Amino acid sequence: MTEPPPRLSAAQVAARLEVRIETVYAYVSRGMLRRSRDRAGSWFDPLDVEAFAVARRRRSRSTLPPPRGRSGAPLMVVDTDVAHIDDGELFYRERSLEELSHGTFEDAVSWLWQAPPPSWHASASEAAGLAATAASSLPPESALIDRVRVAVATLGAHDVLRHQAGSDNLHRIGWALLRALPHALDPSVRPTTSSIAEAIACSLTTTSDPTVTRAVDLALTLMIDHDLAASTFVARVAASARADGYSIVQAALGAFDSPLHGGAPRAAARLVARVVQGSSAAAAVAEAAQLTGSVPGFGQPLYDGIDPRAAALLPLIPALPQGAGVAAAVDELAAVVSARTGLMPNSDLALAALGVAAGMPEDGGVAIFALGRTAGWIRHAAAEYDERPLRLRPRGNYVGP
Incomplete structure (x- = not known):
């Protein structure tokens, strides 16, 4: 019997988006968020929710006023001459x-x-x-x-x-x-x-x-x-x-x-390991999104495309002791996540791939x-x-x- 794909309740979606449940249903009524229904209530696809969250963050940064009660800006800006x-x-x-x-x-x-x-x-x-x-x-x-x-x-x-x-x-x-x-x-x-x-x-x-x-x-x-x-x-x-x-x-x-x-690469390592062990990328991503509220290893708000740190490190993965299988898993994951959410690999995914391919602890x-x-x-x-x-x-x- 095929295991049903992971799914989120309305309460879990509200927690992920940091809104009230009523707001979640308002998104549904406006056609902004899809849901399925059964006798137990309303259910949502974790990747649909993640895609919506990404789009919502981008709109918030560019056009929407800050949420009520928040400044919408950093606590302070500090000059730095280290990285830019x-x-x-x-x-x-x-x-x-x-x-x-x-x-x-x-x-x-x-x-x-x-x-x-x-x-x-x-x-x-x-x-x-x-x-x-x-x-x-x-x-x-x-x-x-x-x-x-x-x-x-x-x-x-x-x-x-x-x-x-x-x-x-x-x-x-x-x-x-x-x-x-x-x-x-x-x-x-x-x-x-x-x-x-x-x-x-x-x-x-x-x-x-x-x-x-x-x-x-x-x-x-x-x-x-x-x-x-x-x-x-x-x-x-x-x-x-x-x-x-x-x-x-x-x-x-x-x-x-x-x-x-700092703990983000651990969740990404679990995701990569699941795919290496035979799980489909779509099921592994949906399960991770259900458990953590986001897709570990993907998305970095400071970049529109792939995180340059991931772009530098991922090409070294195939040469590692278990690198071929890990590189294939990363490609599968990237294809699924990019198609559904538009998110690209970040440094957490690259570190996770390094750890799994080298046989390191999680x-x-x-x-x-x-x-x-x-x-x-x-x-x-x-x-x-x-x-x-x-x-x-x-x-x-x-x-x-």
Whole structure:
């Protein structure tokens, strides 16, 4: 017997669109949203709802007045010299992703921070050991991001120089974190390399395949920065209060560890894995939309077309150990989602594809995202250190009784 396709109730649609149920039925009566009916009530196709949500967001940005009670604008606008988007392309300062992709993650970080990595010596090995020991105190089934957060706190607690002021100390802390945190991902593995990408690949997979290392290296570079995402803004707020580098990264990780931000590649990995395991792309997407309220791995409001980070990383997937099947699954998913909603692949899908194709844990893409973005948080923190302290404090507007 064929399993019926996933579907949404009117209440679920209202939650997805952030409107009242009466508004959902108003959309139906105007012919803007399709529904089916049976004895149990009204039912909606998740992909139809997602397509409507996308179109509604676009109309709202371009023509509609802001919703009642909301400004419709960002809380504040902060000048940044780290990343910018121009004509659908992402740049770090004046260099494009395509240009940066020819080097290593360390090259990109050294240039962005204007601080070359220190030589690998005894202190670096000690920090790696501390990170691994801290992570090993957690249950084996712990999420990778929890291992990272525990390792950051432990490394900070053991650094007697953490409170020294200035960008030089911030960069020292940044390099210590980037080199030590890969060892927290799997405490039972102690990579002997000083390459950050190779250490991550060794910790997240059972092989030292150079194609995996190269893909991880590129992914780290691609994820360094992307406008003022929630975690990046939190990092700047902490730096504005003159927190030390470990506390800045710890604060940013708190905002990052959320389903709408850093956790998004995990949901996308489940979607890709379902198709690789034999589910049809249409059924897998509809089920994901029903469970999460959106289509994981697709859509990035800052771009009209494909996310350039996905465009850079996805071509590397076929060469990975399980890449052929994953690449085919991604193509199937992209065809279904694009046809029904107009959404294009984003960086979450690319990270998910990398993780599944390389045989990583389900949250492998989340870990790569976090470690790459750590470099961006440090860069933003250094910039904020040059600003007036405590400037990022909005004034509250009391609206209570």
